[in-house]
Amino acid sequence: MKKHRAFLKFPFLLLLLCLLKFSKADSDGEASAMLSLKKSLNPPSSFGWSDPDPCKWTHVVCTGTKRVTRIQIGHSGLQGTLSPDIRSLTELERLELQWNNISGPIPTLSGLSSLQVLMLSNNHFDSIPSDIFQGLTSLQSVDVDNNPFASWEIPESLRNASALQNFSANSANVSGTLPGFLGPDEFPGLSILHLAFNNLEGELPLGLSGSQIQSLWLNGQKLTGSIDVLRNMTGLREVWLHSNAFSGPLPDFSGLQELESLSLRDNSFTGPVPASLMSLDSLRAVNLTNNHLQGPVPEFKASVSVDLEKDTNGFCLPAPGECDPRVKSLLSIASSVEYPLRLAESWIGNDPCTNWIGITCSNGNVTVINLEKMGLTGTISPEFGSIKSLQRIILGINNLTGTIPHELTTLPNLKTLDVSSNHLFGKVPAFKSNVVVNTNGNPDIGKDKSSLSPPGSSSPSGGGSGSGLSDGRVKTSSGVEYLHGLAHQSFIHRDLKPSNILLGDDMRAKVADFGLVRLAPEGKGSIETRIAGTFGYLAPEYAVTGRVTTKVDVYSFGVILMELITGRKSLDESQPEESIHLVSWFKRMFINKESSFKKAIDPTIDLDEETLASVHTVAELAGHCCAREPYQRPDMGHAVNILSSLVELWKPADQNPEDIYGIDLDMSLPQALKKWQAYEGRSDLESSTSSLLPSLGNTQMSIPSRPYGFAESFTSVDGR
Ligand SMILES: *[C@@H]1O[C@H](CO)[C@@H](O)[C@H](O)[C@H]1NC(C)=O
Ligand SMILES: *[C@@H]1O[C@H](CO)[C@@H](O)[C@H](O)[C@H]1NC(C)=O
Numbered sequence: 001m002k003k004h005r006a007f008l009k010f011p012f013l014l015l016l017l018c019l020l021k022f023s024k025a026d027s028d029g030e031a032s033a034m035l036s037l038k039k040s041l042n043p044p045s046s047f048g049w050s051d052p053d054p055c056k057w058t059h060v061v062c063t064g065t066k067r068v069t070r071i072q073i074g075h076s077g078l079q080g081t082l083s084p085d086i087r088s089l090t091e092l093e094r095l096e097l098q099w100n101n102i103s104g105p106i107p108t109l110s111g112l113s114s115l116q117v118l119m120l121s122n123n124h125f126d127s128i129p130s131d132i133f134q135g136l137t138s139l140q141s142v143d144v145d146n147n148p149f150a151s152w153e154i155p156e157s158l159r160n161a162s163a164l165q166n167f168s169a170n171s172a173n174v175s176g177t178l179p180g181f182l183g184p185d186e187f188p189g190l191s192i193l194h195l196a197f198n199n200l201e202g203e204l205p206l207g208l209s210g211s212q213i214q215s216l217w218l219n220g221q222k223l224t225g226s227i228d229v230l231r232n233m234t235g236l237r238e239v240w241l242h243s244n245a246f247s248g249p250l251p252d253f254s255g256l257q258e259l260e261s262l263s264l265r266d267n268s269f270t271g272p273v274p275a276s277l278m279s280l281d282s283l284r285a286v287n288l289t290n291n292h293l294q295g296p297v298p299e300f301k302a303s304v305s306v307d308l309e310k311d312t313n314g315f316c317l318p319a320p321g322e323c324d325p326r327v328k329s330l331l332s333i334a335s336s337v338e339y340p341l342r343l344a345e346s347w348i349g350n351d352p353c354t355n356w357i358g359i360t361c362s363n364g365n366v367t368v369i370n371l372e373k374m375g376l377t378g379t380i381s382p383e384f385g386s387i388k389s390l391q392r393i394i395l396g397i398n399n400l401t402g403t404i405p406h407e408l409t410t411l412p413n414l415k416t417l418d419v420s421s422n423h424l425f426g427k428v429p430a431f432k433s434n435v436v437v438n439t440n441g442n443p444d445i446g447k448d449k450s451s452l453s454p455p456g457s458s459s460p461s462g463g464g465s466g467s468g469l470s471d472g473r474v475k476t477s478s479g480v481e482y483l484h485g486l487a488h489q490s491f492i493h494r495d496l497k498p499s500n501i502l503l504g505d506d507m508r509a510k511v512a513d514f515g516l517v518r519l520a521p522e523g524k525g526s527i528e529t530r531i532a533g534t535f536g537y538l539a540p541e542y543a544v545t546g547r548v549t550t551k552v553d554v555y556s557f558g559v560i561l562m563e564l565i566t567g568r569k570s571l572d573e574s575q576p577e578e579s580i581h582l583v584s585w586f587k588r589m590f591i592n593k594e595s596s597f598k599k600a601i602d603p604t605i606d607l608d609e610e611t612l613a614s615v616h617t618v619a620e621l622a623g624h625c626c627a628r629e630p631y632q633r634p635d636m637g638h639a640v641n642i643l644s645s646l647v648e649l650w651k652p653a654d655q656n657p658e659d660i661y662g663i664d665l666d667m668s669l670p671q672a673l674k675k676w677q678a679y680e681g682r683s684d685l686e687s688s689t690s691s692l693l694p695s696l697g698n699t700q701m702s703i704p705s706r707p708y709g710f711a712e713s714f715t716s717v718d719g720r
């Protein structure tokens, strides 16, 4: 896609103003959608939805231009259905219908790009369409708990909602597997993931590694496999996995320093409770009842409330205390093969000579360990060498890797070692001549290396990679507003000006030239930088102090709006001295009388009453954005709201992938930045003294820009 640098020209402005005229027609369309909504929901007359103007209805909020932004009718005893015309309310930000008895299908909400909050829980909706989240790029919170849906899977369309913070669908008949795309690459802000009491199956996807999810509810279904990925989910506070079929040992919890509540009861976990869990200071409640946990009974701090019914696990003693040395040795052997369930079901208590599977004793001494054909994966523990009474070790026909530990040669009574049909490699250590050693069926035995990939390198289920640089393709987002607010970390563009707004062939605007982007400080602080940017667009505090906040871009944006309205450049040397600086001149003209304001408007604009009103709104916003003090300026989100109420629905541009330094346009900005950093061999943007990213100059990196929605929507005007 070729892009042109677009300077302000009058056709540009003309198109903008054509657009403003369409807003009347849009609000009429909204009124008819609201009437269908009323008809389908059939509220009682006491509800107060009788005025012909829906903006006057109770629990409905509109913009100044009569576009509906909120419908908040939860807990209202409504009985009807939800009209598909809801889709016409393109400025809708909040849809709250929770705790009613609305039935029928949830219609698609596809394209409601302003929708932030969707609350549909506790109704009688019977289906949910798979394209429901298509284009819902502003979505932050979804709650569809407790609806009698036909079976559905978490749809691919959710990937469009990358600003998502909360996703709750408990008791909602969700089936299929937990998608790996819910991980940090695509959903960096996901904080709540509640999917309890559904029909999910399969394993926790490795794609969740690195996620900062705080609350994870997956209890009450058919999930299986290991929960090792939790180890890398360091934001977790609340983890409810009870009543599933998870198995394997508990992971290392030392990275989960915020963990308060961990419910693992009613699963098939094996192995001992790790010390890293018992030592967590944050922990308040833990549920371990009814698993196959082994080793000593865990001892938690007094501040932890522990759900651990007696005899519902395989601990060695009924109370905390060290296990018998034979039990300890056998558990280390089990540890090196990941505590298989089959062993854990049988290796219970403190005496291995009481019928433990695979164990034979003589006078209380373990003489035979026979774990043939048990589907073991893992390695042979050197701990075998500490069970001096052993006479026979039989580990044939498994999937053991690694080498035969030399400790085994020290066993004084050993007669037989059978490790046939595994994947062992390396030199066979020197056993005494009376020991029969069977290594048949290990293709790499005697070789230095295994021809297999190292253990653990295979991933049990798909879905993304670990944290860090990855090949996960991410949708682009919600331009400048995204830069400031929605991104997990904030960025400041610092050089926003018309020549950095690119128009594609399709006349959609993009924000370009991220050469000066830098990470915004956490919170509302500011950062000191070397001055960069373009005169005429620089906020005064930036020019004077070199300190930037996100409000620097808001100022530049205001200047651009002023240029649009007046048709003048930000610095116009052809003007008399007092009018060279657009911002000062504009403010003077605007605060003066109506007549002088009209004079300031680009003379090529045909001003009828309606257009004048719209220009007024934009002018007011421009003045606000260029306020002297940064704190007096609005957020970019506010600017977007005002402008979007005047224009057509924003539609994201087609994203033809273009590859620059391995960056493609489908990436989120944080990802693209990571790529740049990697490309430049920089790891820490904040600490680099020059604090400037490599300028991309005239490269064509661009992202769809929401603030410039008015420009983007030119296409839709052209199309009419
Ligand atoms: C809710 O609607 C369903 C189906 O329309 C109906 O069977 C049920 O009785 C209603 N419940 C209440 C509390 O009105
Ligand atoms: C997400 O859920 C939390 C906890 O219920 C709530 O405080 C927060 O407001 C929700 N976020 C949004 C965007 O609704």
Ligand SMILES: *[C@@H]1O[C@H](CO)[C@@H](O)[C@H](O)[C@H]1NC(C)=O
Residues within 6 Å of the ligand: 148, 149, 150, 151, 173
């Ligand atoms: C879940 O969906 C299946 C298939 O659509 C349906 O048969 C079943 O009744 C649903 N379960 C519940 C609890 O609604």
Ligand SMILES: *[C@@H]1O[C@H](CO)[C@@H](O)[C@H](O)[C@H]1NC(C)=O
Residues within 6 Å of the ligand: 134, 135, 137, 156, 157, 159, 160, 475, 476, 652
């Ligand atoms: C939304 O998702 C679809 C695939 O489900 C994808 O083709 C489209 O590009 C996405 N749109 C945005 C804005 O991310």
Ligand SMILES: *[C@@H]1O[C@H](CO)[C@@H](O)[C@H](O)[C@H]1NC(C)=O
Residues within 6 Å of the ligand: 206, 209, 228, 229, 230, 231, 232, 466, 467
């Ligand atoms: C945890 O993260 C580390 C480092 O990113 C990675 O090597 C490892 O595979 C991850 N483990 C799991 C279980 O996701």
Ligand SMILES: *[C@@H]1O[C@H](CO)[C@@H](O)[C@H](O)[C@H]1NC(C)=O
Residues within 6 Å of the ligand: 242, 263, 265, 285, 286, 287, 305, 306, 307
């Ligand atoms: C988990 O344990 C806590 C503390 O004992 C208890 O309050 C809670 O009800 C338990 N949860 C379940 C699901 O049993």
Ligand SMILES: *[C@@H]1O[C@H](CO)[C@@H](O)[C@H](O)[C@H]1NC(C)=O
Residues within 6 Å of the ligand: 374, 375, 376, 397, 398, 399
């Ligand atoms: C070894 O592992 C593979 C892959 O999981 C499995 O198909 C095979 O049955 C295993 N072999 C044995 C002997 O357990």
Ligand SMILES: *[C@@H]1O[C@H](CO)[C@@H](O)[C@H](O)[C@H]1NC(C)=O
Residues within 6 Å of the ligand: 363, 364, 365, 388, 389
């Ligand atoms: C075997 O058991 C007896 C008594 O239980 C003990 O004295 C002896 O040391 C044990 N032998 C070995 C080799 O462990």
